[in-house]
Amino acid sequence: MGRIGKEVAGQVISFIGLVGVSVTCGVPMWRVTSFIGANIVTGQIIWDGLWMNCVMQSTGQMQCRLNESVLRLTPDLQSARALVIISLVFGFVGFIITFIGAKCTGCLKKDSSKAKVVIIAGCLIIVAAVLILIPVCWSAAVTITDFTNPLTIETQRREIGASIYIGWASAALLLIGGIILTTSCPPQRPVYGYPGYPPAPGYPYTGPATYAPVYAPPSSQPYTATGTYVPSKPYAAPTTYSARQYL
DSSP: OOOHHHHHHHHHHHHHHHHHHHHHHSOOOOOOEEEEOOSSSOOOEEESSSSSEEEETTTOOOOEEOOOOOOGGGGHHHHHHHHHHHHHHHHHHHHHHHSSOTTTTOOOSOHHHHHHHHHHHHHHHHHHHHHHHHHHHHHHHHHHHHHHHHHHSSSGGGOOHHHHHHHHHHHHHHHHHHHHHHHHOOSSSSTTTTTTTTOOOOOOOOOOOOOOOOOOOOOSSSTTTTTOSOOSOOOOOOOOOOOOOOO
């Protein structure tokens, strides 16, 4: 898969994850409480969300009330409000930056600059995934702890809502999309023939080189194959010396 294919796949997956985070933030189904009395007519389903609480009657009638006071929420939902909003901001900014550094756009001239921008966008998307994963896991842990607590009244036992599952899926998609975007950078060294790099440098031909005369020692007598290696003047035997007496 080429770099353009990786970027498109990362953008699509990140966009789906960003939509999932928006659904997690808006749908009031972080915790679900079911209450059924002796008669099924008195049954109620209570949904707890970040921004509102809804009560659905067994007759199909639903009533929702906005949470105007943050202090009325549990600590995990109070933190979830801030973390989910920050996650949306990071994910949206990272998703927009991917278009600036995309291979198929001309916002930046250098291919290395485009790669750096895409890597930064992928890091922002990964941060958004971590930010949505923290409140979802925290709320799920609190809900499971309260449900298994023997001191909790049966009518107040809460279960994990659909928003928690959507948040987990959104965090996984954002992680996958961010990792794909951060690994879509080109090679660090210039590779001739790689899309976006210039061809191999060529050197202009300046014509034949000029040659200067080279110093050569004067030639001696030419060598002839008829010469002999016998010296022209024979060597005479050394003269004999008379013995002398040394004192």
